[in-house]
Amino acid sequence: MQKDITKTIEEMFAVGAHYGYSKSRRHPSTSTYIYTTKQSGDIINLEKTATLLQKAIDFMEKAGQEGKTILFVGTKPEAREMIKNTAESLEMPYVIERWIGGTISNFPEIKKRITELEDYRKDITEGNLEKYTKKERTVMAKKMERLSRYYSGLVGVKKIPDILFIIDSKKEHIATTEANSFSLPIVALLNSDSNIKDVTYPVLANDATVPSIKFFTKELSEAYKRGVSSPSAK
Numbered sequence: 001m002q003k004d005i006t007k008t009i010e011e012m013f014a015v016g017a018h019y020g021y022s023k024s025r026r027h028p029s030t031s032t033y034i035y036t037t038k039q040s041g042d043i044i045n046l047e048k049t050a051t052l053l054q055k056a057i058d059f060m061e062k063a064g065q066e067g068k069t070i071l072f073v074g075t076k077p078e079a080r081e082m083i084k085n086t087a088e089s090l091e092m093p094y095v096i097e098r099w100i101g102g103t104i105s106n107f108p109e110i111k112k113r114i115t116e117l118e119d120y121r122k123d124i125t126e127g128n129l130e131k132y133t134k135k136e137r138t139v140m141a142k143k144m145e146r147l148s149r150y151y152s153g154l155v156g157v158k159k160i161p162d163i164l165f166i167i168d169s170k171k172e173h174i175a176t177t178e179a180n181s182f183s184l185p186i187v188a189l190l191n192s193d194s195n196i197k198d199v200t201y202p203v204l205a206n207d208a209t210v211p212s213i214k215f216f217t218k219e220l221s222e223a224y225k226r227g228v229s230s231p232s233a234k
Contacts, residue, residue, distance in 0.1 A: 001061065001226060003054060009046045015211040018044045020192035027170075029196040033204045042192045049205050053216070056187050056201040057223040063163055064227020067234050070187075071157075073099060073175050074167035078210050083167060086221045087153065093161065094153035095175070104178040107160050114154050117147045121155075163187065165220065168207045170194040189216045 012018065020026070020034065020042030035045035063070065072094040074083035080096040087094035095103070103110050120140065123129050129137055164179045166172050166188040176198050179186050185200040191207045203220075206212040227233060 001057065001223070003050075003057070005047070005050050005054075008050045008053065011215065012046050012049060012205065012212075015206075015215045016209055017049065017205040017212045017215065018046050019206045019209075019212075020044045025193045027193055027195050030192045030194070030204060033196070034192065044192065044204055044206070046205075049203065052201075052203050053219065056203050056220055059185070059201050060187060060220045060223035061227040061230075064224040065230055065233045067228070068162040069093070069157075069159075070163045070165050070224070071095065071161035072153075072165045073172050074213075075099065076168055076171055076208075078208060079167040079213050082210070082214050082217050084153070086217050090221060090224060093155075093157045096153060097150050099172060099175045100150055101174055102178075103154075103175070104160055104182055104184070110151075110154070111158070113147055114151050114157060117144060117151050118155055120144045120147075160184070166190075166199075167213055167217070168194070169199050169202075173198075187220060189213065 018035070022040050023037045023042055024040070026034070026042055033045055033048050035043045037043065070090070070092050072083045072087040072092060074080060075096055075098055083094055084096050100110065132140065160182065162184070164175060164184055164186045166175060166186060169176045169186070169188040169190045170193055176186060176188070180198065187201040188199040189203050189205060189207045190196065190199060192204070196202045196204060203216055205216060
């Protein structure tokens with residue numbers, strides 16, 4: 001769906017999407033997307049961001065039509081709640097605590113831990129923990145608490161996801177590297193300190209405040225939903 005570029009720019013401006021980081025932190029790959037610099041802070045060219053956003057929207061809509069699985073990643077405090085809520089609304093997996101190295105590159109091992117957590121939860125539901133001693137249950141509970149913290153968002157995942165959706169690709173550089181090594185498309189909201197070339201569908205804008213993160217996450221997740229509900233959806 002083609003968005004009205006003027007309206008989009010106004011909406012982005014309203015949420016402070018134009019605020020980049022200081023010029024000293026600017027990654028060379030983002031230079032052509034900077035409109036100006038004020039008091040040493042970069043101001044992002046929202047016209048160019050609107051073009052990037054439209055490309056990402058088109059991709060997400062197509063992904064919805066094709067029923068692709070998206071892994072949502074956002075571990076910075078400003079992103080966690082939005083990423084979790086969005087992923088759950090789409091019934092997609094997510095990572096909001098810490099990216100565990102090997103989540104993609106060593107998925108068989110990660111899948112074992114997910115299955116272990118799933119089995120434990122099943123045992124609780126079915127009352128099967130009584131077969132263990134009190135000490136064993138205590139040890140298991142502590143282990144499962146840790147697994148739950150890092151793998152809850154991955155419960156139900158049986159294969160490597162088709163796409164990664166990332167907030168701040170620089171912070172999530174390990175996830176970005178793993179996705180690229182497997183040629184997985186990446187859709188990411190990233191700021192002026194990131195390497196835009198690391199991302200398949202980059203959206204250059206403020207990735208550090210809740211209103212901006214919320215705006216872009218909503219725009220892109222709604223594009224996916226449109227794809228799912230379209231007549232051509234699989």
